[in-house]
Amino acid sequence: MTLTPDLNTVQDIYARDGVVLLKGVLSQDWLAKLRQAVDDETAKGDRYFAYKNMREHPGVFQDYCLTSDIGQRVAEVAGSPWTSLIYDQIFAKEPGTKTQTGWHTDQPYWPVAGPIMTMWIALDPVDPDNGALEFVRGSHAWGAKYRPFKTDQLGAFLHYLEEGNPDYVDMPDFEANRSDYDIFHYPLMEPGDALAFDGMTVHSAMGNRTSTRLRRGYAIRFAVEGATYEPRDAVTEWLHDDSLRPGDAFAGGRFPMIYKAA
Numbered sequence: 001m002t003l004t005p006d007l008n009t010v011q012d013i014y015a016r017d018g019v020v021l022l023k024g025v026l027s028q029d030w031l032a033k034l035r036q037a038v039d040d041e042t043a044k045g046d047r048y049f050a051y052k053n054m055r056e057h058p059g060v061f062q063d064y065c066l067t068s069d070i071g072q073r074v075a076e077v078a079g080s081p082w083t084s085l086i087y088d089q090i091f092a093k094e095p096g097t098k099t100q101t102g103w104h105t106d107q108p109y110w111p112v113a114g115p116i117m118t119m120w121i122a123l124d125p126v127d128p129d130n131g132a133l134e135f136v137r138g139s140h141a142w143g144a145k146y147r148p149f150k151t152d153q154l155g156a157f158l159h160y161l162e163e164g165n166p167d168y169v170d171m172p173d174f175e176a177n178r179s180d181y182d183i184f185h186y187p188l189m190e191p192g193d194a195l196a197f198d199g200m201t202v203h204s205a206m207g208n209r210t211s212t213r214l215r216r217g218y219a220i221r222f223a224v225e226g227a228t229y230e231p232r233d234a235v236t237e238w239l240h241d242d243s244l245r246p247g248d249a250f251a252g253g254r255f256p257m258i259y260k261a262a
Contacts, residue, residue: 018140018201071259
């Protein structure tokens with residue numbers, strides 16, 4: 001993997017912004033295999049958010065998660081001595097899908113507390129026309145826990161979950177008040193590039209306004225040192241693991257440690 005310009009700078013950007021662009025994460029071989037695997041999976045015709053946890057079954061997704069160097073790359077960016085695998089997910093935004101994915105943070109949807117990272121890997125060129133991801137710079141460091149919510153099939157907001165939980169606050173209307181926040185996106189991701197972002201970074205995805213350009217993204221979620229298992233029935237039950245107790249380090253059982261520094 002090529003980290004540009006250097007690992008220390010990448011770590012500094014990630015710590016400051018909550019997201020950093022990594023160039024050339026995938027080899028051409030992995031890019032071709034993952035593209036085909038994504039096409040085979042999405043041919044099932046399920047809803048947009050349904051393609052997840054493929055890594056639990058033998059095949060290309062499992063092979064990539066367990067045998068590639070992606071776990072080491074996560075550990076390097078996070079400055080962690082180990083990386084464990086939470087789950088993977090496909091985000092294939094078809095041409096003409098103009099719906100914007102609602103502003104959200106990832107961590108409330110998973111049974112984990114502490115530092116986690118998503119690697120969102122572009123399998124096609126990604127730009128503002130076909131669904132670039134947008135981020136609120138530095139929002140991971142605000143200390144705010146935004147309430148998870150249910151979406152429709154295209155990712156638009158429907159209603160909040162955990163409405164009675166005082167640990168969470170409702171998401172501000174970032175879209176209506178864009179000028180009040182430092183909202184940014186990377187102008188272009190080449191196939192094989194990845195966005196590494198913190199589980200508490202507020203983000204969204206633009207609609208695909210093109211008529212011909214598919215935007216395939218493959219996201220893998222990881223836990224790093226300091227992450228603990230914190231199940232919540234209201235949202236995260238599909239990722240529960242009875243072999244772990246609340247407060248345990250988030251590694252083991254369904255969540256294998258895939259990298260550990262020597």
